[in-house]
Amino acid sequence: MADDDGHPDIDEFDLSAVLHALADDNRRSVIAQLAAEPQGSEQFCSVFGLPWAPSTRTHHFRVLRTAGLIWQRDVGNGRMTRLRRDDIDRVFPGLLDSVLAADAATRARVA
Amino acid sequence: MADDDGHPDIDEFDLSAVLHALADDNRRSVIAQLAAEPQGSEQFCSVFGLPWAPSTRTHHFRVLRTAGLIWQRDVGNGRMTRLRRDDIDRVFPGLLDSVLAADAATRARVA
Numbered sequence: 001m002a003d004d005d006g007h008p009d010i011d012e013f014d015l016s017a018v019l020h021a022l023a024d025d026n027r028r029s030v031i032a033q034l035a036a037e038p039q040g041s042e043q044f045c046s047v048f049g050l051p052w053a054p055s056t057r058t059h060h061f062r063v064l065r066t067a068g069l070i071w072q073r074d075v076g077n078g079r080m081t082r083l084r085r086d087d088i089d090r091v092f093p094g095l096l097d098s099v100l101a102a103d104a105a106t107r108a109r110v111a
Numbered sequence: 112m113a114d115d116d117g118h119p120d121i122d123e124f125d126l127s128a129v130l131h132a133l134a135d136d137n138r139r140s141v142i143a144q145l146a147a148e149p150q151g152s153e154q155f156c157s158v159f160g161l162p163w164a165p166s167t168r169t170h171h172f173r174v175l176r177t178a179g180l181i182w183q184r185d186v187g188n189g190r191m192t193r194l195r196r197d198d199i200d201r202v203f204p205g206l207l208d209s210v211l212a213a214d215a216a217t218r219a220r221v222a
Contacts, residue, residue, distance in 0.1 A: 019134035092213040102203040106126050
């Protein structure tokens, strides 16, 4: 069962929720930035360089969290975010890699 | 440039639009059913066994079409639908396969 912060167990992962979470450029950028760090790394939400107002940021991180893509925990006045790479890869093998590759190719094409 | 029916050229494919189109259970079911047919097969919209009212069906097929996932053409009183598998695979290699595999695994788990 999902915990109080809305982190689902891996047997609750929903493909539609994961694809919806990844279907936004900025949310996908968060995941791409986390995936580029050594596995298990945590980042403060503020480091992602996103154009979101605080309330919007809360919404977008909730979408990522409730889809099972990230873990978040409170640290002082901020929240640390970590990619749930092992969990996603276990439930949907190859999915995250193919989305990240498509995302990188898209950003390279636009840049 | 997209044609009058909203079919995009492959250099206009947008990853967010593709993931959004695939983030709906029933839309994904259309793509899975088309992918299960021999490549290049066309199907009438009515064969997909979906719970959509006609107006909703129009909307959902437009989402799939404008994302570049399907070709549609008018035939008599109906529309034929074909998967743009080569185009999607060229622009986003491996993406459709990983989504279809995740979809099949999900449906097997639920069934």
